[in-house]
Amino acid sequence: GQSLEQPSEVTAVEGAIVQINCTYQTSGFYGLSWYQQHDGGAPTFLSYNALDGLEETGRFSSFLSRSDSYGYLLLQELQMKDSASYFCAVGTGRRALTFGSGTRLQVQP
Amino acid sequence: DTAVSQTPKYLVTQMGNDKSIKCEQNLGHDTMYWYKQDSKKFLKIMFSYNNKELIINETVPNRFSPKSPDKAHLNLHINSLELGDSAVYFCASSQSGTVTLQLQYFGPGTRLTVT
Numbered sequence: 001g002q003s004l005e006q007p008s009e010v011t012a013v014e015g016a017i018v019q020i021n022c023t024y025q026t027s028g029f030y031g032l033s034w035y036q037q038h039d040g041g042a043p044t045f046l047s048y049n050a051l052d053g054l055e056e057t058g059r060f061s062s063f064l065s066r067s068d069s070y071g072y073l074l075l076q077e078l079q080m081k082d083s084a085s086y087f088c089a090v091g092t093g094r095r096a097l098t099f100g101s102g103t104r105l106q107v108q109p
Numbered sequence: 110d111t112a113v114s115q116t117p118k119y120l121v122t123q124m125g126n127d128k129s130i131k132c133e134q135n136l137g138h139d140t141m142y143w144y145k146q147d148s149k150k151f152l153k154i155m156f157s158y159n160n161k162e163l164i165i166n167e168t169v170p171n172r173f174s175p176k177s178p179d180k181a182h183l184n185l186h187i188n189s190l191e192l193g194d195s196a197v198y199f200c201a202s203s204q205s206g207t208v209t210l211q212l213q214y215f216g217p218g219t220r221l222t223v224t
Contacts, residue, residue: 030207042199042215043152050208085150091211095164096142099152 002026004100006088011106012078020073020103022088030091032064032071037102038084046073046086075105083107112136115200115216122190123224130185130219132200140164140210141183143175144199146218152199158183159205190223197221 004024012018022032031050035043049055049064049071061074075082085104089097113134122128134141143155157165161177172188183200200216203209 031211033211037150042217043201043213044215045212048208048211087152089211091207093207095140095159095205095210096154096157097211097213098154102150102152104150 002090002092002098004088004090004098006086006100006103008101009104009106011108013108014078014080016078017074017076018078018105020075020086020088020105022071022073022100024069024071024088024090024100026069026090026092026098028092028094029066030093032062033089033091033097034060034062034073035087035089035099036084037087043087078107080107080109113200113202113214113216115198115219117219118217119220119222121222121224124190124192126190127186127188128190128221129187130198130200130221132183132185132216134181134200134202134214134216136202136214138202138204138214139180140203140205141177141180142201142203142213143183143185144201144215146197146199148196156183156185187221190221192223195221195223 006022033048034046037043047062064071085102087102088100140159156175158177197218201213203213
């Protein structure tokens with residue numbers, strides 16, 4: 001089966017940098033994705049890593065280490081609007097994603 | 110134009126009733142999904158359809174019956190609703206393929222409340 005672990009909650013201040021970690025155990029692995037969900041909203045895709053290393057998209061970066069079954073999402077220059085839940089998800093060839101339980105990020109002024 | 114749409118957005122009903130949720134995507138994707146998100150925000154796959162064919166059917170009670178009339182539509186019918194069915198149900202779509210299925214587009218969700 002698949003399991004993913006991520007912290008339940010993270011708090012940071014505006015302008016800071018925050019890292020949300022995700023460790024996974026899967027049978028088969030086709031990549032690690034990150035999704036953002038604001039309260040009352042739908043999950044939206046942020047980034048995807050299939051290979052080891054860092055992917056950067058604006059203020060957001062995502063990192064993957066397949067040998068460690070570990071990845072993280074890095075959010076820089078935090079803004080109030082970044083307050084949301086962040087989910088890591090793995091693709092395992094089952095033709096569906098398995099999501100982690102989500103990390104609630106609270107950005108304080 | 111909305112990429113993935115769901116109706117209704119809110120659904121309040123009594124135990125024992127039967128209800129349906131409809132989903133449509135205009136992205137030309139060949140794979141559609143139903144997810145259930147509980148009160149703790151855990152997002153769990155229920156069903157996956159690829160070109161109208163059921164691919165994944167997780168351990169979901171058979172009171173839940175999905176139907177895909179064509180690859181742009183995926184509906185969910187729920188019989189004999191129970192209190193534990195209260196949740197937000199999300200429809201999503203993507204292209205099939207080990208890489209492209211990682212980029213899923215979600216509908217706005219249907220908040221189902223069973224009283």
